[in-house]
Amino acid sequence: MRDLTSDVLELIRLTSTDLPSDVEGALRQARPREEPGSAAAGALDTILENVDLARAQSTPVCQDTGTPLFFIRHPAGWSTRLLRQQIRQAVADATRRSYLRPNAVDSVSGKNSGDNLGDEAFPTLHFEEGEGDELTIDLLLKGGGCENVGAQYSLPDDRLGAGRDLEGVRRGVLDAVHQAQGYGCAPGVLGVAIGGDRGSGFAASKAALLRPLDDAHPDDRLASLEARLLEQANLLGIGPMGFGGKTTVLGVKAVNLHRLPASFFVTVSYMCWAHRRRRMTVRGETVEYA
Amino acid sequence: MHTLTLPLTPDAVRSLHVGDPVRLNGVLLTGRDAAHKWLVESFIRKTLSPSPDDMAALQAIGPRLAGGAIYHCGPVVAGLDTQEYRFVAAGPTTSTREEPYQAEVMRHFGIRAVIGKGGMGVRTLAACQEVPGVYLHAIGGAATLIAQTVQRVLGVYKLEFGVPEAMWAIEVKDFPAVVTMDSHGQSLHVDVEARSREALKRLMAA
Numbered sequence: 001m002r003d004l005t006s007d008v009l010e011l012i013r014l015t016s017t018d019l020p021s022d023v024e025g026a027l028r029q030a031r032p033r034e035e036p037g038s039a040a041a042g043a044l045d046t047i048l049e050n051v052d053l054a055r056a057q058s059t060p061v062c063q064d065t066g067t068p069l070f071f072i073r074h075p076a077g078w079s080t081r082l083l084r085q086q087i088r089q090a091v092a093d094a095t096r097r098s099y100l101r102p103n104a105v106d107s108v109s110g111k112n113s114g115d116n117l118g119d120e121a122f123p124t125l126h127f128e129e130g131e132g133d134e135l136t137i138d139l140l141l142k143g144g145g146c147e148n149v150g151a152q153y154s155l156p157d158d159r160l161g162a163g164r165d166l167e168g169v170r171r172g173v174l175d176a177v178h179q180a181q182g183y184g185c186a187p188g189v190l191g192v193a194i195g196g197d198r199g200s201g202f203a204a205s206k207a208a209l210l211r212p213l214d215d216a217h218p219d220d221r222l223a224s225l226e227a228r229l230l231e232q233a234n235l236l237g238i239g240p241m242g243f244g245g246k247t248t249v250l251g252v253k254a255v256n257l258h259r260l261p262a263s264f265f266v267t268v269s270y271m272c273w274a275h276r277r278r279r280m281t282v283r284g285e286t287v288e289y290a
Numbered sequence: 291m292h293t294l295t296l297p298l299t300p301d302a303v304r305s306l307h308v309g310d311p312v313r314l315n316g317v318l319l320t321g322r323d324a325a326h327k328w329l330v331e332s333f334i335r336k337t338l339s340p341s342p343d344d345m346a347a348l349q350a351i352g353p354r355l356a357g358g359a360i361y362h363c364g365p366v367v368a369g370l371d372t373q374e375y376r377f378v379a380a381g382p383t384t385s386t387r388e389e390p391y392q393a394e395v396m397r398h399f400g401i402r403a404v405i406g407k408g409g410m411g412v413r414t415l416a417a418c419q420e421v422p423g424v425y426l427h428a429i430g431g432a433a434t435l436i437a438q439t440v441q442r443v444l445g446v447y448k449l450e451f452g453v454p455e456a457m458w459a460i461e462v463k464d465f466p467a468v469v470t471m472d473s474h475g476q477s478l479h480v481d482v483e484a485r486s487r488e489a490l491k492r493l494m495a496a
Contacts, residue, residue, distance in 0.1 A: 060434065065366070098379075101365075114452070160494070181486070182479075
């Protein structure tokens with residue numbers, strides 16, 4: 001197998017500095033919806049100016065380059081041990097080059113490792129063996145502000161009048177968006193896991209954020225839930241940065257997980273407007289980025 | 291558009307109202323979670339006894355905070371090896387985590403501008419009326435753009451907290467922000483929360 005360290009370094013640079021076109025497009029479409037001269041319109045102008053500058057200068061869109069979350073799908077025969085070593089090396093290299101902020105802090109001592117290498121879960125690596133001979137690595141850089149406003153509900157929830165059905169899911173998600181206000185850098189993107197256990201719910205709600213903003217869920221029931229939640233979340237009036245306005249959420253991506261008879265979790269991962277996700281694909285000697 | 295020069299006079303602070311866009315000039319200090327906890331525990335509540343290094347840092351920080359600004363920011367900084375520091379990315383972090391400390395820190399040091407994102411709570415709003423002070427909302431995530439307003443890095447204190455958590459003294463030119471909490475008791479965040487709560491009620495009834 002080939003050494004991917006420098007290719008992963010490029011994946012990190014691209015992810016941190018160059019916002020994907022679907023996310024930028026959604027932000028540009030939001031701009032004319034806000035009142036001219038409003039704080040919301042001003043916030044979107046600043047955001048878009050910053051997106052252009054970061055791309056031109058190859059500097060981070062946001063200083064909180066977050067937890068690097070890697071999703072690796074590899075062909076049979078690849079060593080996940082070597083891939084882990086190469087990815088961790090690339091993360092340390094990217095930190096030295098200021099594409100990433102040193103973010104790994106020992107929770108007991110308070111010491112920052114300085115190179116983004118922490119325990120086995122920092123950076124977070126999800127490995128899966130796939131069919132065929134193509135290797136893909138998806139990277140999501142998820143900052144702390146939006147991570148802190150993620151939420152999990154156990155249904156039924158009396159306070160919300162939320163039962164164990166899609167109506168209950170709707171109530172939980174809208175409550176989570178209201179609680180988040182502008183703290184997670186609205187307008188955000190919601191990953192919503194329905195079911196699972198507490199751990200798998202959060203993992204799946206983050207993986208759902210890898211979907212393009214403009215796709216539709218293959219399950220009609222979830223596609224219509226996503227569309228309804230997007231429309232209704234934007235009626236809350238929280239707006240960009242929580243300044244008030246029409247654009248609170250840019251997208252909703254749901255996933256249906258099997259659950260225990262006793263449990264019905266609704267898990268919301270909130271991604272900030274700086275939705276930094278990129279994919280690299282390795283086929284033989286060629287590496288492509290998207 | 292208000293152009294503000296640090297340190298701020300009480301009159302300059304009182305002239306500001308929620309919704310006003312501002313451009314900030316002068317020297318400010320970054321400080322976030324570890325810094326606020328350290329300032330409060332070492333110098334205000336005095337539950338920790340400061341080391342000689344802490345006292346030296348206080349000597350440098352104190353005069354800059356008087357009438358000045360604290361910026362909730364954990365920057366990306368280049369030049370760590372050579373100590374020729376340069377801000378690469380420097381947007382605001384979520385301010386509400388400093389709510390347990392901010393009012394005490396403002397009163398103790400005479401801070402007149404708190405810069406961050408997401409807004410703060412009733413204790414900080416009360417301190418804004420007393421000191422007087424103002425909360426300036428920077429645009430979250432606009433990190434490259436804000437870093438361009440940083441003209442010089444003048445120094446760094448408590449670097450042992452790590453790069454994001456250290457207190458960086460920086461000189462800024464035309465740093466963009468919006469007043470979202472003023473010295474007259476007004477908070478945009480209280481208004482938006484209340485309106486969105488009503489909207490949520492309607493959506494839950496549907």
